[in-house]
Amino acid sequence: MDESRDWGDERDEFRPRRWGRWGCAAAIVTLVVAVVAFFWLERRHEQRQLAQMIDPLGLIHPPQASSDAPRRQFSESRGALGEFLGVDACRDCHAERVESFAETAHFRTSQVATRDNVAGSFERGRDGYQSIDEALRFVMDAEDGLRQTAVVSHEGEAFEYSAPFDVVLGTAKSAQSFLFWRESHLYQLPLSYSAQLDSWTKSPGYPAGLAIFSRAVSSGCLRCHVTFVAEREDAWNSFDRETAIWGISCERCHGPGRDHVAYHQRVGKVGDLAADPIVNLEALPIERQLEICAQCHAGTGEFLRPPFAYRPGEELAGFIRQEPQEEQSLVVHSTNQLARLRLSKCFLSSAAMTCSTCHDVHRHESSDRQLASKKCRQCHQVEDCPPAVRLGSRGRENCIDCHLPTARDQQADLATADAVVYPLMRDHRVAVYPEIAARFESADTSADE
Ligand code: HEC
Ligand code: HEC
Ligand code: HEC
Ligand code: HEC
Ligand code: HEC
Ligand code: HEC
Ligand code: HEC
Numbered sequence: 001m002d003e004s005r006d007w008g009d010e011r012d013e014f015r016p017r018r019w020g021r022w023g024c025a026a027a028i029v030t031l032v033v034a035v036v037a038f039f040w041l042e043r044r045h046e047q048r049q050l051a052q053m054i055d056p057l058g059l060i061h062p063p064q065a066s067s068d069a070p071r072r073q074f075s076e077s078r079g080a081l082g083e084f085l086g087v088d089a090c091r092d093c094h095a096e097r098v099e100s101f102a103e104t105a106h107f108r109t110s111q112v113a114t115r116d117n118v119a120g121s122f123e124r125g126r127d128g129y130q131s132i133d134e135a136l137r138f139v140m141d142a143e144d145g146l147r148q149t150a151v152v153s154h155e156g157e158a159f160e161y162s163a164p165f166d167v168v169l170g171t172a173k174s175a176q177s178f179l180f181w182r183e184s185h186l187y188q189l190p191l192s193y194s195a196q197l198d199s200w201t202k203s204p205g206y207p208a209g210l211a212i213f214s215r216a217v218s219s220g221c222l223r224c225h226v227t228f229v230a231e232r233e234d235a236w237n238s239f240d241r242e243t244a245i246w247g248i249s250c251e252r253c254h255g256p257g258r259d260h261v262a263y264h265q266r267v268g269k270v271g272d273l274a275a276d277p278i279v280n281l282e283a284l285p286i287e288r289q290l291e292i293c294a295q296c297h298a299g300t301g302e303f304l305r306p307p308f309a310y311r312p313g314e315e316l317a318g319f320i321r322q323e324p325q326e327e328q329s330l331v332v333h334s335t336n337q338l339a340r341l342r343l344s345k346c347f348l349s350s351a352a353m354t355c356s357t358c359h360d361v362h363r364h365e366s367s368d369r370q371l372a373s374k375k376c377r378q379c380h381q382v383e384d385c386p387p388a389v390r391l392g393s394r395g396r397e398n399c400i401d402c403h404l405p406t407a408r409d410q411q412a413d414l415a416t417a418d419a420v421v422y423p424l425m426r427d428h429r430v431a432v433y434p435e436i437a438a439r440f441e442s443a444d445t446s447a448d449e
Contacts, residue, residue, distance in 0.1 A: 054152075054159055054160075054161050055152035055154065055159035055161075056152075056154050056159070057135055057152055057154055059133060059135065059136050059150075059152050059209070059210050059211055060136075060150050060152060060159070060161045060210075060211045060213070061210060061211065061212045061213060061214045062161055062213050062214060063163075063182050063185065063187045063213050063214045063216075064214055065182065065183070065185050065235070068185060068216045068235040068236065068237050068238070069216070069235065069236050070234075070235060070236065071231065071232075071233055071234070071235060071236045071238070072236065072303070074303075074305060074306050074309075076305055076306060076309060077306075078230070078231050078306045078308070078309075079306075079309070080228060080230075080256070080308050080309070081228075081230045081243060082258060083228075083256035083257075083258050084227050084228040084245055084249065084251050084256045084257065084258075085245075085249075085251070085256070085257045085258060085261065086227060086245045086249050086251075087101065087102070087107065087247075087249045087250060089257055089261055090250055090257060090261075093264060093269060094250075097250075097362055100362055100363045100364070101250065101362055101363070103363065103364035104361065104362075104363065104364050105171045105173060105364070105366060106247070106248040106361065107247045107248065107249070108171045108247060109169065109170060109171060109225050109247060109248055110167060110168065110169050110222075110225045110226050110246045110247055111167070111168050111246050111247065112166070112167060112168075112246060113146055113164075113165040113166055113167060113168045113178065114146075115142055115146065117168050118146060118165055118168055118176070118178070118193075119172035119176050119193050119195065120140065120176070120191075120193040120199070120200050121140075121200075122140050122141065122142040122146070126199075127139055127140040127141065128140070128200075129191055129199075129200040129201075129416065129417075130417050131202075131208070131209055131210075131211070131417065132208045132209050132417050133208075133209035133210075135152050135153050135154060136150065136151070136152050136209065136210075136211060137150075137151055137153075138150050138151070138190070138191055138200070138211070139151060140200070145164055145165075146164060146165035147162050147163065147164050147165065148162065148163055148164075148165060148178070148189050148190070148191055149161065149162035149163075150162075150190065150211030150213075152211075161211065161213060163180045163187075163189060163213055164180050164181075165178045165180065165189065166178075166179055166180045166181050167179040167180070167181075167186075167246070169225050170225075172193060172195050173195065173366065173367075174194070174195050174196065174412075174423035174424065175192055175193060175194055175195060175201075175204075175412065175414055175423060176192060176193040177189070177192045177193075177203055177204075178191075178192065179217055181241060184232055184234075184238045184239060184240065184241060185216070185235060185237050185238050186216070186217040186222075186237050186238075186239060187213060187214065187215055187216055187217060187237070188203060188215045188217050189203070189213070190202065190203055190206060190210075190211050190212050190213060191203060192204065192414060194414040194421055196414075196421045196423075196424075197414070197416060197419060197421055199416055200416075201414040201415055201416050201421075202413075202414070202415045202416070203215075204411065204412045204413050204414060205411075205413070208415065216235075216236065216237035217237050218236045218237050219231055219236070219239075219306075219307035219308065220300065220303070220307060222239075222307075223295075223296075223307040223308055224295070224296040225248070226244060226245060226246055226247070226248070227245035227246070227247060227248055227249040227251060227252055228243070228244070228245045228308055229241075229243055229244040229245070229308075230243040231306070231307075231308075248296075252295070252296075252312075253281070253292050253293075253312055253361070254278055254279055254281065254312060255277075255278060255279040255311055255312050255313070256311075257278075259277035260276060260277050260278040263275075263276060263277055264276075279311075279312045279313045281312065284312075284313055286352055286353075286354060288312075288313055288314075288315070289354045289356070290338060290354055290355065291314075291315070291316035292312045293337075293338065293354075293355045294316055294322075294338045295310055295316065295319075297336075297337045297338055297355075298316075298322060298336060298337070298338040298339060299322050299323055299336055299339070300320075300322070300323075301320045301321045301322035301323055302320065302321045303319070303320055304318060304319060304320060304321060305318070305319050305320075336428075337355070337426075337428045338355075338428075340427055340428035340429040341353075341355075341428040341429070341430070343429045343431075344428070344429050344430040344431060345430070345431070346379070346430045347430075350379070357375065357378075358372060358375045358376075369397070369398045369399075369400045369401070370397045370398070372399075372400050373396070373397055373398055373399040373400060376399045376403075377399075380399075382395070382396050385399070387402065387437055387441060390441070391441065400426075401436075401440055402433065402436060402437040402440050403430050403431065403432070403433070404426045404427055404428060404429075404430055405426075405427055405433055405436045406424040406425060406426055406427070407424070407425060407427050408422035408423070408424060408425075409422050409423045409424075409425050410422055
């Protein structure tokens with residue numbers, strides 16, 4: 001190649017000479033800005049129009065499949081279809097365990113909606129919700145399937161948009177949210193349910209005074225509330241609906257059941273864990289055991305692999321890059337039980353404490369403080385705790401309210417037109433909290449609720 005060749009001159013041939021280099025760059029930048037601004041304004045306009053198609057005030061925002069973001073690509077296949085079987089496939093050989101597990105919040109955390117599992121009321125008088133915007137109210141009805149309808153009243157006319165309750169998320173321990181399908185696309189309904197208020201409330205994070213039906217629900221949300229659902233490529237909220245295994249099955253903690261079931265169908269009900277394809281959890285290092293729960297109880301983060309790709313026994317760090325645990329706050333959806341537990345002397349001073357030390361996830365134990373206190377007494381004597389001794393059975397049977405106090409999850413705001421509540425969560429940093437203890441001791445009943 002001729003080293004002395006003047007590349008600059010050659011490029012100049014393609015340049016409008018009158019403007020000079022910088023003029024040209026400025027023109028291109030201006031053009032790009034103009035085009036972007038044009039499309040942005042167009043979209044804004046289109047969104048407004050879409051909203052106004054339904055009501056003249058533009059309060060109702062219907063779903064728009066066209067603007068749901070494209071799905072993020074990974075080098076690995078999303079796979080897993082057919083690997084997860086759901087708990088019914090375990091019943092033949094683990095009948096008792098399946099039966100008790102069916103009562104748990106894990107198993108019931110997502111379900112196809114029915115009148116029985118939607119906690120909010122469809123009764124006359126309690127089936128409505130008045131938004132802070134006087135023109136907007138919601139009504140629930142169970143006449144033609146379960147539906148949530150936004151009604152905007154303007155100059156004597158009523159404008160409506162309605163969507164079905166298709167999926168229920170949550171057991172209503174503190175709340176429930178509801179999802180609906182539009183073809184393969186999944187969205188959240190604008191109203192949720194708060195157990196504390198026993199009423200319909202605005203879904204967490206929704207702007208007040210609007211009826212937003214356009215919030216897309218991604219695998220980032222579903223992966224903690226369903227066992228598995230096959231993801232479609234066309235959008236991040238698009239799924240093969242009939243593949244969904246609702247609820248969290250045994251398999252999210254023990255690994256997919258397909259190979260294990262096939263193995264036992266072949267060899268019979270013999271016990272040989274070494275040859276059995278099921279993951280032997282108790283043989284895993286403590287960190288790997290903790291990470292099985294940390295999939296869903298240690299906050300969110302950036303996916304390094306597809307959302308349903310993690311398998312028990314693997315290192316969680318290779319699957320998701322989570323926020324540093326010390327920086328996680330006490331919020332429901334950075335559910336940070338693990339981060340807080342790690343700060344406890346109980347955890348730091350025991351060689352092998354896991355979540356299972358205090359929780360048997362195979363049965364429904366929710367909010368049973370007496371049972372939970374028994375688990376403390378596996379390692380502690382009541383005599384080690386002067387207040388517990390003073391309080392007698394009230395202290396002995398409830399180590400929990402003084403040592404794992406509750407705090408409100410500030411990110412999960414559940415609001416009606418005149419109240420906002422935040423779910424109560426246990427702080428898993430087991431410690432001495434003198435003020436909370438003093439309040440508990442001086443009160444006639446337990447410190448919270
Ligand atoms: C055809 C019978 C059969 C079916 C169906 C079956 N299992 Fe098992 N499973 C067994 C037998 C037998 C054992 C005990 C021997 C062993 O551990 O290999 C076992 C053991 C297990 C263990 C214990 C492993 C350990 O670490 O001790 C788990 C977990 C398990 N099964 C989960 C499941 C799940 C989840 C399903 C449903 C997806 C399922 N099994 C379906 C027969 C079955
Ligand atoms: C796939 C996600 C996922 C995994 C894995 C998981 N959890 Fe959960 N867990 C949840 C969700 C979601 C809820 C909330 C259920 C509800 O109330 O709707 C929950 C609730 C709970 C509760 C409260 C139950 C109640 O009745 O109040 C406990 C305790 C719990 N999990 C412990 C664990 C432990 C221990 C592990 C690991 C052995 C674990 N979880 C693994 C998602 C998960
Ligand atoms: C990182 C896992 C994770 C993600 C992502 C997640 N959740 Fe949860 N969710 C949980 C856990 C764990 C709980 C139980 C709270 C607790 O007690 O720790 C929960 C609780 C809830 C509850 C209250 C359940 C009850 O019985 O009171 C609702 C409703 C809920 N989630 C809805 C959603 C929705 C909607 C999304 C997506 C927009 C979502 N969650 C995303 C893990 C997750
Ligand atoms: C939330 C996570 C989780 C879910 C869901 C779960 N398990 Fe487990 N399982 C564990 C953990 C952790 C252990 C080991 C510690 C223990 O025994 O609690 C275990 C232990 C076991 C064992 C062997 C140890 C023993 O106690 O005999 C069997 C068998 C088992 N599980 C079966 C099941 C079946 C069947 C289901 C569904 C019906 C299921 N598990 C659901 C987490 C889970
Ligand atoms: C597996 C054993 C184990 C279990 C279960 C356990 N702890 Fe501990 N806990 C310990 C150990 C070990 C220490 C550290 C003792 C020491 O430093 O002298 C500790 C320390 C504590 C302390 C002192 C904390 C501090 O910061 O000074 C309190 C309070 C406590 N535990 C309460 C509880 C309560 C309440 C429960 C039940 C919810 C519980 N523990 C369950 C082992 C356990
Ligand atoms: C030292 C005992 C102990 C350990 C270890 C422990 N928990 Fe808990 N956990 C409790 C107690 C006590 C409660 C409150 C009783 C209840 O409401 O069921 C609780 C409640 C919960 C709840 C219900 C939500 C809430 O805030 O009320 C979840 C979810 C939970 N624990 C998850 C976990 C996970 C995940 C781990 C492991 C990282 C873990 N726990 C380890 C004692 C423990
Ligand atoms: C009324 C609230 C309250 C109740 C109930 C309670 N504790 Fe405590 N606990 C405290 C306070 C406050 C301290 C520190 C008091 C002190 O040092 O005199 C303490 C101290 C302790 C310690 C010793 C911590 C250390 O510094 O060594 C342990 C262990 C402990 N409690 C465990 C328990 C267990 C287990 C239960 C249930 C059987 C229980 N506590 C019930 C408030 C309570």
